Amino acid sequence: MPAATRNTDTRRTILDTARRIMAHKGYSAVGINEVLAAAGVPKGSFYHYFTSKDAFGEAMLRSYFADYVADMDAVLARSGQSAAERLMAYWQQWRETQSAEGCQGRCLVVKLGAEVSDLSEAMRLTLKEGTSTIVDRIERTITDGLADRSLSVDDDPRAVAQALYDMWLGASVMCKIHRSLAPLDTATAVTRKLLGL
Known part of the structure; x- marks a missing residue:
């Protein structure tokens, strides 16, 4: 395996391992040595891949968002469904992800924001x-949903999109606090109302 590929793979392994650990413990509670040990990477090699813990945290978040958006795009690009159906499938996937492991979820925005x-x-x-x-x-x-008439909104699409995202983030935090899916169920019902479904 070429050295560049090996370096990229090792860097990715460190980031993926950190993401998994920090989704449970937070950022400050996790030391670099814990991540490197879990990733099976020698302690001295961290600074070969990252200039600082902040640079590492930024890289981890960029990696997280790249994966998240790729998954989101796959859901929102499904063929044979209206825009409303695709959007509700996205929220359903969010609900399933956030309800995992006793409402501990895996959203780094919720956990680390x-x-x-x-x-x-x-x-x-x-x-x-x-x-x-x-x-x-x-x-x-x-x-797209306004164009295909599968949904309707009473406000600018950007304002509705921002309100929905903010609501789902808040509901995810409340899900963690209460160890209950009720906030996500409420978010689903309000989402349907806001989209005229």
């Missing part, structure tokens, strides 16, 4: 960029 936004401007900006990309996809699907 408030924490890292206060710790690192670079990570805050990465979160802002990533969440804006998600809202862009929701807005585009709402616009």
Whole structure:
């Protein structure tokens, strides 16, 4: 295996391992040595891949959003479904992801958003960029739904997309707090109302 490929694979292994651990423990509670040990990577090699813990956190969030948006795009591009059906399939996938493991979820925005936004401007900006990309996809699907008449909204598609995303983030936090799916059920019902379904 070429060295460049091996380096890329090792870097990806570190990021994926960190994502899994930090989705449960948070950012500050996880040390670099814990991540490297779980990834099976020698301790001294961290700075070969990342210049600092902040640079590592930013790279982890970028990797997370790239994977998230790819999964989102796959759901929102399904053929044979209206825009409304595709959008509701996205929210259903969100519900299933956030209800995993006793409502512990796997959304790094939910888990790390408030924490890292206060710790690192670079990570805050990465979160802002990533969440804006998600809202862009929701807005585009709402616009498609208006065109195919599978949904209707009383406000600008961007404003509705932002409100929906914000509501689902909040519902996911409440799901974790209450260890209950009720906030996600409420979010689903309100989503249907906002989209005229």
